[in-house]
Amino acid sequence: MEKVEEQQTNQKRFTFADKTRFIVLIIGLCCICCTNANYNAINFSVICMQDVISEQSVVNQTHWLENTADVSFIFSAGAAGAIIGLFPSVPLTTKFGVRNVLSFYGLLTAVSTLLIPLAVSIGYYPVIIIRMFQGFGASILFSAIGSISEGWSPIAEISTYVAFLSAGFQISSIILMPVSGVLCESQLGWRYIFYLFGGISVIAHIIFFTFFRDSATVHRNVSGKELRKISTGRLPTAGRQTVPYLDICKDKVVLSIWAAAIGGNMSFMALITYGPTYLNKVLGLDARETGFLNAIPYMLATAVKFVAGPLSDHMTFIPETWRMIFFAALSQLGLAIGFFVMALTNSKLIAQIAYTAAIVLAGINIVGVVKCAQMVARQHVHFVMAVISLSAWGAIFLLPIIIGFVCPNHTASEWAVFYTAVGIWVIIMNVPFPFFATMDAAEYTKPEWEQKKNTVAPEQRI
Known part of the structure; x- marks a missing residue:
């Protein structure tokens, strides 16, 4: 009788063949792609702004577009805005919900x-x-991956979900670079890079706001069958809850996650930001070779993520905790080894292989460390991810200072020292994770936790 009533109810609404969660996944992926492309568009377009220099040039005065320090500060301003944007994102998400905050930041x-x-x-x-x-709006990208997955992904599919969402970073770069190149050389010009990606992003986030809901339980297009699949293995939650900041910050599992993320983000940002500089200035690759080489890892990383996520979900013959540790170790050891090889080799071919392999393997950490954060922090994952985001934006700030100090002349010996130090840093920061990784939800995520916290022991009552 209950099944009949459910079928009749589902007939009155469109349920996307019990696959509404995948529609949410696609919309979320589009929003992440758009926001990341928006943030990075200026990195390419500044080389196309010769018309601005001609129009605004003043005699005996260097235009800001011709001043390396001024252009670098524009890049840094985005990171500054992102760091500022991270701090209100957690309390805003707690108060107004994922849908409202992600839509506002994206728009x-x-x-x-x-x-x-x-x-x-x-x-x-x-x-x-x-x-x-x-940058303020882009600051929430990492949190978006955790928040969308928390509300919509079944436990059995969570690796696929986070891997696919995180692929938005690579996909946006794959799309942005060639499209920007075509527009720069066309009659439309560099301005249409911003008009195109900004306009598409507005549409994507309006669709997101219209269709998305914080939880599958309140979405009109989710069938009873799909809701049961999403809810299986999840802890019941009582709406929006205050984030237990102190308890999370004292959690050894979360601290090991943050340590691994800090190690991984600092090294990964060093690789993608200064890897091409190393290949060009130290190994002598020309600009065309360097540009082509820089595109290959993004394409391969996307393909590997699309394989690694589902693979992690389907390797059920291995305990889930061991799966997380395996992918985390494969990712971060691969990243460290890539740095060591680039530090030691003078071969262009070996350096190219090491550079590409390091970027590709670094991407699979999403089904290792990030999956662990998702499983442990559950409804509070947006705070854990915000701290991970902070480590990434902080790396963007610190790296120019470190590079300026360690590699002022861009010699092979200077870069060897830097890459060796980064490889050691990755390993050290990832040592705690295998010992603390778990699939178990933390106590502060459980419904009875708040009640226990607020209960006063009888002997303490007056």
Whole structure:
């Protein structure tokens, strides 16, 4: 009788053949792609702004687009905005929910992207301001992966979910670079890079806001069958809950996750940001070779993520905790070995292989460390992911200082020292994770935890 009633109810609404969670996955992936492309669009477009230099040039004065320090500060302004944006993101998500906050942050980056051409036409400081707003909105990207997965992914599919969502970072780069190159050389010009990606991003986030709900339990297109699949193995939660910041920060599992993330993010940012510089200046690859080499790892990393996520979910003959440890170890050891090889080799071919393998393997950490964060922190994963995001944006800030100190002349010996140190850093920071990794939800995620915290022992009552 109950099944008949459920079938009749489902007939009155469209349930996407019990696959609504995959529609949410696709929409979320599109939003992550758009926001990341918006944030990185200026990195490519600055080389196309010769018309601005001609229009705004002043005799005996260097235009800001021709000043390396000024352009670098524009890049840094985005990271500054992202760090600022991270701090209110957790309390805002707790109060207003994932749907409202992700939509607001995404639309802020989209509108800022549309305003970049106007800001460039006005001058340097408006670009800095708009760039900070752009970074503010992009700050929530890592948290988006955790939050969307928490509300929509069945436990048995969580590796697939987080791997596919995180692939948005690679996919956006694969799309952004060639499209930007075509627009730069076309009659439309560099401004349409921002108009195109900003406009698509506005549409994507409006669709996200319209269709997405914080939890599958309140979505009208989720059938009873799909809801049971999503809910299986999950702890019941009582709506939005206050984040237990102190308890999370004292959790040894979370601390090991953060340590691994800090080690991985610092090294990964060093690789993708300064890897091409090393290949070009130390190994002597020309610009075309370096540019092509820089595109290959993103394509391979995307393909590997699409394989690694489902593979992790289907390797049921291995305990889930061991799966997480395996993928984390494979990822971070591969990253460290890549640094060691680049530090020691003078061969272009070996350096290319090490560089590509390190970036590709680093991407699978999403089904290792990040999956562990998802399983342990559950409904509070947005806070854990916000700290991971902070480590990534912090790395962007610190790396130019470190590189300027360790590799001022870009010699092979200087880079060998830097890459060796980074490889050791990755290993040290990842040592605790295998000892603390678990699939078990932390006590502070359970419904009875708040009640226990608030219960006063009888002997303490007056």
